[in-house]
Amino acid sequence: MMGLCYCCNLVTLRIFFLITVAIMNFQAALLVTLVGIVASAPISDKLDIMNKDTIEQAHSLINKILQDIPTTHAAWIKSKSLTLGDSKARLELEFLKKDMYIPSAPVLQLISNNFSMETCLANITKGLQLHLNLLKEISNATTLAQTDQVKDLQAEIYELLLLIEELQNQAGFDPSKQASDEESQTPEHDLAKRLTNEYLTQVAAHLTLQQLQDFSCDILRSIHSMTSSLAENPNTVQLCVNKAGL
């Protein structure tokens, strides 16, 4: 009996140890990524062309979006089981996300030779448009009450979209071409049909806001990589880390 207990204790200790190591690795990886973004962001020639004020405005807006996502979530989604940044719930809802055909956000990477500024901006536009559409569709679902916060968030996303498109224009990229590409790539999803009851609508709203938060953090990092050469503002990265609940 004593031996069994001892064994149990050992197993528990090992599990704790593994978890600790995993968390530390994760934090280290995150730190490396962030430092990488800050330190090794390649300054594109295009940055000189882009209006710094526009970049700063985009920076402010993505800050505001990140600030408003939790309040929107709190106001819109009443289910207590759906909380932002809950990684366990995120795994559990993986199936429903696929089942409801909620498309994933485009991937944003460090601006490098493989991932150009043009692609980055195009992906940001695409992702913002995607989430704007998702929010619109979920808002139109009658099973979930509309809130002012969602409208505010949509307005902010739309404004950011305009700013990013403005940046694309300034840099000489063709947003219309990107848009047409994105339209051809993104299949027409009819999410509304699948929002058959309030719970599913709430899940869809939760998943959308969760994904928007993650994507916004990526946008913040991308914008930060652009602004880092202009002005240091480490607080915003910290903000994203906090908001993402990492």
Next chain:
Amino acid sequence: MASVWLVLVLWIFVNALIKVIQASSCAQIHTPASVVLAGSPVSVSCSIEDECPLTKGKDFRVAWKINNHFAPSNLSYQESNRTYGLIIPSLLDTDTFIQCAVCEGENCQIVNGVQVKARYPPPVPQNLSCSLNLTSKRFLCQWDPGQEMADLATKYTLHIFSVMSKKVLSYKYVIPVGKHFHLIPRESYPLLLKVEINVTAVNVLGNATSETLKLIPLETAMFDPPEINGIEADAVGCLNYSWSLGKSQQWLTIAISLELRLKTVNNRQNKELVVPFTKKPRSKLNVCDLFHGTNYSTTMRVKYSSLSKWSEWSEWSDPKIAATVMKAPSGSLDTWLKVDDQNAQLYWKPSENFRANGWNLFYTVESMEPKKILCVTQESHCFFNLIERVEKVYLRATNAAASSNHTEVPVYRNRGLGSVSCSSNVHPQSETSVEIEWGGTPTSLSVTGYVLEWRSLNEMPAAPLSFTLMDKNISSTILTGLRPYQPYEVSIYPKYDKGIGIPCTLVAYSIQKASSVAPVLNTREYSNERNGTIRGIQKKYIDIYIYIYIYIYIYIYIYIYIYIYIHVYIYIYIFRFITILYIQIYFYIFKLIAIYTVSATFASFHDWNEIRYGIEMMLFVIPACIGLSLLVFVVFACFGKHERVKMCLWPIIPDPANSSIKRWTTTDSMQGMPPFKEDKEPVLVYLSHFSLLDLDEKEPFKSDYVKENQWSHHIDSCDESHSSFQTCVRCDSELDRDSVPYATVLFDGPYQNHSSCPPPYVRSESTQPLLGADDPGSPPPYENVSPRGSVSKVQRFTAFPQNPTEENEELWEEFPMLRSLEITDTDHI
């Protein structure tokens, strides 16, 4: 089917009615628009009906009247056979009445008319402004409509549009009539992008668009006050601020305008400093060129941009206090050294360029040869001893950080050099300043300057000396900071290169000042009834006071009543008495209330007061007396001996009715009589009156024979324990006949004999038939008692002579029946 009929009938009726109306009208008048743009031409046509009785078979013409004046003929024309027209080239009047008249010769009859209004397009909306509330996210635009026309509805349309990345966003809002503002919903405006907003006013005559606003919505918002998170004094004379925006603006990363306002705290140099910045949030702000070692209170405010005319400053933030780094005091000190043999008095004060640069300032006076510290003080003066060879002393200021440079003070021992000509004049300048003038000095000595020193003569302890150093060219100065009309001793010392001259001393006063504090007027109001106040109470309050009095009195009465009522049950014997008393009390109350009511209604104010005082007195005194006596009574009733009280209140009168007159005894009826003590003098009970009646003859015997004192008493037979009185009337056998004689016995006695508790009523009367003697025995022996002093008084009430013994015996003989009377006094009281 019925409904079809009904419709048909109605149609016929309506048709007929229309025809009647048309028939009654002689002309049709028509104008294209009843409201026209002011100044535009107006055309009116008038068609005369064929059936018009005014025209039938008559030669007529059509005339036009504009606002009751005939229109010039050149404006009118004939369109067709019976249709006439009028053209007004420019209509300016706001309301114009145009009438069509049919004239036959000079006689014109108006047949129809029309009103045409001349109006203007709406005025241009003025002062369009928009403001964003960051907390509620309401973007409100409002404007002044200008002079609107009441009878012409004006509609407003608000446009908001922006162009961004080749996209045009445009929203249009139609504003309900009468509203001159609009809340733009969040989805229609961005926060950071430039938008253009204008308002268009529309009425039937045209439209007008306001000036277009070009603004960024965020710039119209008033920010929350920012917060100073920390202040560092990192460099000398600098402060470094870290700050953040208010919570609802923390997302902002663009550069904004801000202002820091710095104020010195507890410092003589109370200066305010406003430093503008345009910085990104969370960046550091550095303010330099500040005083060293000084506390600064800092607040800050922000706005979107100082270039924008729409931006408004936020409120100031909460102040934060921080001190700059200290440094050694800088600058020089003005000194004034007075030496008298070995005693030196050194005064100093900071010169204009002196800076303390820190706190805990103290001064050190020292001499170099020999090296000695003469004094260390925080004051601005110091007294010390100086030895002969010291020619200079040195003064330095020290703060918590370091010491300043030395200020050199030369010691002049030469005194009594040429004086200032003391033709000094003092001219009071104001309440706190005087002008001092002084004359020149002897020309043989070269003056290097003057020292003006002064001190108040009126302060205890002696006021510290103040001084000013002055240039040699100056011959007058103004002393300021004086107290009004206080004596100041002012001395002017000339300074020469070799020493100090003789001073000129005078006393100066500044101008008097009016007392700054008004005297407090203590007033006390005395009773002045004629002026409408009574003991300081105004008339309007008197009624209230009276009501309160009455309420209190009634309350007291009720209380007493309840108290007594309870006791009535306990002391049931006195119930009737209390009732009577209460009837009397209530009678008083009602009488007083009645007096009050009547007097308050009819009496004049002055008279009323007198009555009121009377009432007051009665209200107090009478119930108090009644209450007091009641109380005494109740106490007496409670604690006194019942028997005695009862005897005092309701004494038992010996009742002859209860006894036979033949053999009359008071034994039974005297039960309630209080037993008298043995030590009392034996009291006689007197039978005062005795009469006999014969009912048959209906004629009373004149038989007022018997009188007190005439009956002797058997003192011997006094029983100690039992008091009784027996009277035996023995009838003579001769008079014993059929008729029943009646006898009246009056029983009386003097009060004086009963000193302790005399029966108050000792008279009793009884008339009853005399019965025959049951036991005619020999009468008990009796003897006449000679009348005493006390008794003699009672005798006055009787009709009998003073010495009636013999008479009585005669009477006895005359009335033999009385002889049979046998009075047996077995006992007496």
